[in-house]
Amino acid sequence: MPALRMPQARVLAWGLMPTPARIHVAHALHEVFGEGGRVPDIWDRDLGEDAHLAQALLGLCLRRWGRLQAWVKPQLKDPDRGVPLGTRVVLAMGLTQLAWLPGVSDHAAVNESVELAANRDLGFLPHKGLVNALLRRAAKDRATLAAELEALPAALDRSPAAERALRAALAPHQAEAEIEALWSRLQQVPRPDFRLLKGEAPAGLRPEADLPGCLCLEEGAPFPRPWLESAGGMVQDRSSQALLAYAWDRPVPRILDACAAPGGKTTTLALRHPGAAITALEVHPRRAARLRQSLLQRGIEAQVIQADAAEWLEGSEAAFDLILLDAPCSGSGTLQKHPEWPWLKHEDLPRLTGLQRRLLGAAADRLAPGGLLIYAVCSWLPEEGDSHRAWLEQARPDLRPAEVWPAALGPAEGAVGEATARFRPHPLRWAGEGFQGFAVRRAGS
Numbered sequence: 001m002p003a004l005r006m007p008q009a010r011v012l013a014w015g016l017m018p019t020p021a022r023i024h025v026a027h028a029l030h031e032v033f034g035e036g037g038r039v040p041d042i043w044d045r046d047l048g049e050d051a052h053l054a055q056a057l058l059g060l061c062l063r064r065w066g067r068l069q070a071w072v073k074p075q076l077k078d079p080d081r082g083v084p085l086g087t088r089v090v091l092a093m094g095l096t097q098l099a100w101l102p103g104v105s106d107h108a109a110v111n112e113s114v115e116l117a118a119n120r121d122l123g124f125l126p127h128k129g130l131v132n133a134l135l136r137r138a139a140k141d142r143a144t145l146a147a148e149l150e151a152l153p154a155a156l157d158r159s160p161a162a163e164r165a166l167r168a169a170l171a172p173h174q175a176e177a178e179i180e181a182l183w184s185r186l187q188q189v190p191r192p193d194f195r196l197l198k199g200e201a202p203a204g205l206r207p208e209a210d211l212p213g214c215l216c217l218e219e220g221a222p223f224p225r226p227w228l229e230s231a232g233g234m235v236q237d238r239s240s241q242a243l244l245a246y247a248w249d250r251p252v253p254r255i256l257d258a259c260a261a262p263g264g265k266t267t268t269l270a271l272r273h274p275g276a277a278i279t280a281l282e283v284h285p286r287r288a289a290r291l292r293q294s295l296l297q298r299g300i301e302a303q304v305i306q307a308d309a310a311e312w313l314e315g316s317e318a319a320f321d322l323i324l325l326d327a328p329c330s331g332s333g334t335l336q337k338h339p340e341w342p343w344l345k346h347e348d349l350p351r352l353t354g355l356q357r358r359l360l361g362a363a364a365d366r367l368a369p370g371g372l373l374i375y376a377v378c379s380w381l382p383e384e385g386d387s388h389r390a391w392l393e394q395a396r397p398d399l400r401p402a403e404v405w406p407a408a409l410g411p412a413e414g415a416v417g418e419a420t421a422r423f424r425p426h427p428l429r430w431a432g433e434g435f436q437g438f439a440v441r442r443a444g445s
């Protein structure tokens with residue numbers, strides 16, 4: 001665990017106020033566990049240096065939530081009585097600091113949690129005494145607390161949605177030892193990958209031997225913000241980079257990126273196929289605006305159209321030589337980067353799979369003779385990928401699998417010699433995000 005610079009607790013006339021970092025974390029935990037909502041991307045924007053503490057604290061609370069709650073339960077007078085969310089949040093935060101953040105003093109971990117417990121929105125005032133007593137006791141032996149928490153089964157931290165995602169990731173074999181190994185990998189804080197766009201990479205970024213253009217952050221190196229802001233490079237997960245390293249040497253003068261924001265893949269497409277006319281669709285106005293801005297900043301030419309891709313494609317006569325459909329999805333493959341994913345409401349899956357199917361059918365109709373269509377989702381769930389592939393195979397006999405990736409990136413049963421038309425890196429042999437996809441081509445000149 002990196003040493004953390006500790007925020008100063010602000011002592012006001014009426015006592016100790018929790019730092020903004022802790023208040024932000026408590027808000028985020030309420031959003032996730034109360035509403036099933038995501039932690040907003042910019043949740044730690046105004047925290048300055050305390051953002052490190054906030055990120056570490058939130059990440060640990062989300063990743064160890066089940067064990068933290070299981071540890072608390074037997075300590076209660078009436079363990080079967082429901083505990084208000086405010087108490088659970090505050091205790092999880094206090095215990096996490098005591099167990100896993102050695103740079104936080106006992107005093108800060110306990111007293112700020114007690115103050116949070118008294119907060120009307122974030123805590124539960126009647127449990128202020130309980131929080132105080134429990135944390136004070138735990139603070140007496142932090143090493144034992146950590147050992148007791150670590151000794152609880154890791155499976156407690158998995159929601160049913162996470163369990164399903166893991167099993168889908170390892171299907172069809174799903175040996176229990178593999179499930180635990182994958183879960184343990186997904187609990188590590190991920191290191192971002194980058195793609196070089198121009199010039200030289202800054203110090204601290206190491207080229208990835210097997211994936212030209214991919215750079216990884218070396219241990220302890222600072223996050224290369226100035227380089228990203230100067231458009232020298234962009235953050236792009238290695239799975240996205242490998243997906244876009246498809247082998248295809250036919251000319252592709254007309255490219256469609258059907259679901260384009262924030263534009264990482266549009267950028268890569270433009271760099272791979274200089275001179276191609278690129279159309280980039282995005283349904284959400286704000287994301288479309290951000291897409292336009294990023295492309296402009298990177299000097300990428302593309303026609304950005306803010307539209308529902310299904311409607312736009314169904315009403316279009318245009319034909320494309322290369323279509324990328326990086327479809328909206330559950331994001332089950334991103335749960336390492338988004339530790340709140342297991343706890344989100346996942347009730348819109350049928351709507352998403354319906355949309356994916358509609359987008360795929362409409363995109364297939366716009367594929368020019370000889371053209372290539374790549375469908376991808378950052379999800380392991382079969383209904384978001386493999387089922388669509390099987391459907392397309394039946395519904396569109398004019399399309400044929402296109403073996404555009406090295407066989408090692410696909411499932412064993414999908415390989416044709418050294419290549420595969422199915423992109424599905426094995427999660428235990430590939431350190432990138434969980435992705436699945438497939439490529440088809442239309443016969444013709």
Ligand SMILES: C[S@@+](CC[C@H](N)C(=O)[O-])C[C@H]1O[C@@H](n2cnc3c(N)ncnc32)[C@H](O)[C@@H]1O
Nearest residue numbers: 259260261262263264265282283308309326328
């Ligand atoms: C997986 S993300 C795409 C990521 C992007 N390809 C990249 O690499 O930067 C899916 C995008 O599709 C957009 N989207 C969702 N439904 C859409 C629709 N019906 N038409 C067009 N875009 C849609 C989402 O807003 C989101 O920005």
